[in-house]
Every structure is written in C-alpha cells, then in structure tokens.
Amino acid sequence: MRRNKKGKTVPQDLFVFLVLGLLAAVLAAVVHLLYHTEYAETSTPNDCFAAVSATATGETAVPKIVCLTFDDGPSAHTPEILDILEKEHVPATFFVCAQDANEAHLDKIADIAAAGHQIALHSASHQYSKIYRSTDAFWQDIKQLRQAISPYVDADSLTWLRFPGGSTNTVSHKYGGSGIMKRLKAQAEERGLHWIDWNVCAEDATASHPNAAQILRNIRRDADGRDTCVVLLHDTKATGQTVKALPDIIAWFREQGYTFCTVSQMNDLQN
Ligand SMILES: [Zn+2]
Structure with a gap:
C-alpha cells in the first residue's frame, strides 16, 4: 500500500x-x-479498404457489410440474377459493359436500375490492348460506354467505376507503360469518379469453369474474417454456375450476420 x-x-x-x-x-x-x-x-488498395481502415479503429462497432458486385453484364443471365435478388431483397451493384458479346442485352440495364440496384461503369470494349494503350484511350472507352447505355439509364449520373482487371493489374503495363494505372486513378478522381476493386473473388469466370459449390467455397475462403466484403461475381453467358450459386451465397452471408448493400450505400455508411 x-x-x-x-x-x-x-x-x-x-x-x-x-x-x-x-x-x-x-x-x-x-x-x-x-x-x-x-x-x-496491400496489393489491392481501394476506396473500400481506405474507408474501412478509417472506421475500424473507432469507438462504434462497424456493421458487417457485403456488396455483391456483378461485372461484364448485362447478359442472358441478368433476368435470373434479378429474380433471385428480388426474392431475397438483396441490393447489388452491376459494373456494366457494352461489348459485342452483350450488345443484345443492353436494354436489361433499365431493368437493373428499375429494381433499385446500382449501375456502375466498367468498360465498353473490355479489351485491355485497346483501353490501356493510353489514358486518352481509356477515357474514350468510358465515353463510348456512357453513350451505349444512355438509352437505358441516366449515364451522366454514374460516378462509380471498376477498372477492368482491377486497379493494380499489370497487364495494362504492356500496353500503356508501368505508370498507367496510377495516372488513371488520379484522373478518375479529378473527374469526380470513385473507383473500387474487390476483396472477395468468386473466381467464377476463370478457365477452369468452377461449379456452383466451388464458387461458394471460393467466396467463403476469401470472406473469412472480413467485416466488409466486396464480392467479385460475373454476369456473362458463361457464368450460369454463378446464378446457380447465388441463393447459397446470399444465405451464407446472411447466416454470418452481414448486411447487403450497394457500393455507393457502403460508401455512404462509412463516411
Ligand atoms: Zn470485367
């Protein structure tokens, strides 16, 4: 004493x-x-991680959040995806393209928007050799994308972007030099665009063509231990197994206590 x-x-x-x-x-x-x-x-820095790291050390508990994101659509599978999302009351984000492969399905963008999901920019051509040749070529491609989808959505209002291959891809270096992604990210911000990668990968568009069970396993593996998940899925004619896996993917995140939201809703929640 x-x-x-x-x-x-x-x-x-x-x-x-x-x-x-x-x-x-x-x-x-x-x-x-x-x-x-x-x-x-991290090799995949993005808005999402920055936002999470800013809040994770605060006093308030961070809710567990999951953003389901569908790249490369719309496609013949879009209506099935929309049906499942509607049935489950789950909002999602669609990073759309306007390439030859999905030209016939572009009108489905109106259905995606009408269902309350977020439409976001991905690429018109999605051809790395074209879009990453120069920064001008990239923004020309985004301009073409906005033009192609403008009959179905207010294209000027879209402010979220996902770079094809992700913001840290190195394929682009072959065409536009090693600094091209850094320049594009800075220019995106100058243009008032937000860009986002992913931290959970379904690997549903790989050459190995995983089945629905494998897609769910890939997601569970990457999501393990994360409070904020941005899940990369695809909406193309080749990703029927993604549609098959979707109800189980939703059920799993729900069981784990996650709240579903769009990418822009997540951003609002975290700021
Ligand atoms: Zn893509």
Whole structure:
C-alpha cells in the first residue's frame, strides 16, 4: 500500500489499473499503426479498404457489410440474377459493359436500375490492348460506354467505376507503360469518379469453369474474417454456375450476420 499526503492508504490496485490502462492505450496505438500499414501496402488498395481502415479503429462497432458486385453484364443471365435478388431483397451493384458479346442485352440495364440496384461503369470494349494503350484511350472507352447505355439509364449520373482487371493489374503495363494505372486513378478522381476493386473473388469466370459449390467455397475462403466484403461475381453467358450459386451465397452471408448493400450505400455508411 502507498500513502497519500494525508497519510491515507491508496489501494495498489489503482496503480495497477492505471499502468494497465496505459499499456492498453499503447497497444491500441500500435494496432492502429499496423492496420494502416497493412492496408497501405496491400496489393489491392481501394476506396473500400481506405474507408474501412478509417472506421475500424473507432469507438462504434462497424456493421458487417457485403456488396455483391456483378461485372461484364448485362447478359442472358441478368433476368435470373434479378429474380433471385428480388426474392431475397438483396441490393447489388452491376459494373456494366457494352461489348459485342452483350450488345443484345443492353436494354436489361433499365431493368437493373428499375429494381433499385446500382449501375456502375466498367468498360465498353473490355479489351485491355485497346483501353490501356493510353489514358486518352481509356477515357474514350468510358465515353463510348456512357453513350451505349444512355438509352437505358441516366449515364451522366454514374460516378462509380471498376477498372477492368482491377486497379493494380499489370497487364495494362504492356500496353500503356508501368505508370498507367496510377495516372488513371488520379484522373478518375479529378473527374469526380470513385473507383473500387474487390476483396472477395468468386473466381467464377476463370478457365477452369468452377461449379456452383466451388464458387461458394471460393467466396467463403476469401470472406473469412472480413467485416466488409466486396464480392467479385460475373454476369456473362458463361457464368450460369454463378446464378446457380447465388441463393447459397446470399444465405451464407446472411447466416454470418452481414448486411447487403450497394457500393455507393457502403460508401455512404462509412463516411
Ligand atoms: Zn470485367
């Protein structure tokens, strides 16, 4: 026991408590630093991670969030995807294209928008050799995409973008040099666009053509331990197994306590 000025004893517990409190504060600062270092050095930096790292160390609990994102559509499978999402009351985000392969399905963009999902920009041609030849070529492609989809959605209002291959792809270096993605990301911001990658990959559009069960396993593997999941799925004529897996994907995230939202809703929640 120690004694204060008046000679009364002060429980040693208080000192232990103060020392432990100090240690906890130091530990929290170290964890905070490590957290930011990890995300600063991740190979897939994006808006989403930045937003998560900014809130994860705060006082309030971060809700578990999942954004289902469908790239490369619309396609012949879009109506089935929309039916499942409607039945399950799940909002999603569609990063659309306007290439030859899906030209006949572009009018389905109106259905996607009417159902309350988010439409976002991906690419008109989706041909890396074309779009990543130069920054001008990239923005010309985005302009073409907006023109192609403008009959079905207010294309000027679309402010979210996903770079084909992701923001850290290296395929682009072959065509536009090693600095092209960095320049495109800076230009996207100058144009008032948000861009986002993914942190959960269904691997549903790979050459191995995984079945529905494998797609769900891929997702569970990547989602494990994450409070915020941005899931990369595809909406093309080749990804029928994705449609088959979708009800189970939704059920799994629901069981794990996740809330479904669009990419822009997630951004609003985190800011
Ligand atoms: Zn794509």
